[in-house]
Amino acid sequence: MLDTVSFGDFIMQEYGLSLVGDIKTDGGFHYLGTTEDKKGRRPFRYCVHLDDPPNIYYNDLKRGFRGTWYPQGYEALDEAERVRRRREFGLRKLRQDAEVQERQAQSAKLARDLWARAVSASGHHPYLVRKEVDAYRVRQLPKWQKRSYQEDGAFETVIVEDVLFPYRLFLPNPSIMLCSA
Known part of the structure; x- marks a missing residue:
């Protein structure tokens, strides 16, 4: 599991910023403010990835820094593993697209049959x-x-x-x- 408190400590040590708000771990991009920002401003963008290896991509739009943080005990993927995973994700997407097209074709056939009987x-x-x-x-x-x-x-x-x-x-x-x- 990803320890988001350690991520907040990392941002404090590296950049001297304290994040305001809770970190959401749903895989989407979210925005947070810091103690240095005006009220209501949220220039700190992040995305949490929980798959192996877990990491948080971050980008401060106001101060211009970005990076990827890995919790202790994990490190970035090597290039060969990255290429293998991209290929695997691409094949999975092709299979899912084919399944969607098959379901849509079946639904279209059902609709045509209903229309013909009506x-x-x-x-x-x-x-x-x-x-x-x-x-x-x-x-x-x-x-x-x-x-x-x-x-x-x-x-x-x-x-x-x-x-x-x-x-x-x-x-x-x-x-x-x-x-x-």
Whole structure:
């Protein structure tokens, strides 16, 4: 685990600055102020990496210093290990991108199948009557088998009747809005 108190001590010894605020260890860039800064100013930027070797990248935007701090017992990666990890991360990203594209293709196929099974909605659907709107660019699916998933992974199939699908559901970057009687 990374000792952020030691990092604060390091900044005090090296640069004579005392950090104000808590260090967040979520892997994102964050900003802190120091005792030398005006109230509300936070020019000290940092990013905590908890993977092996743990480290904190820091950059003071006001005073112009930057660096990477490693806790005691850890040191920077050598160039060969750095190249190996970059290659590994690149391959993992390619696999993840392929999985995302596969899921999107499956979702698109499901949407096309739903659209093909649906018919143009009549203006007599209870939802449309209640809202007093026309059935413009809306399709109606007489019966839809919807799966409801529980946290343990099990699912229950529920049959929903007279579901309305707005046309925009089948456009790129759709917003989902399904209405049933």
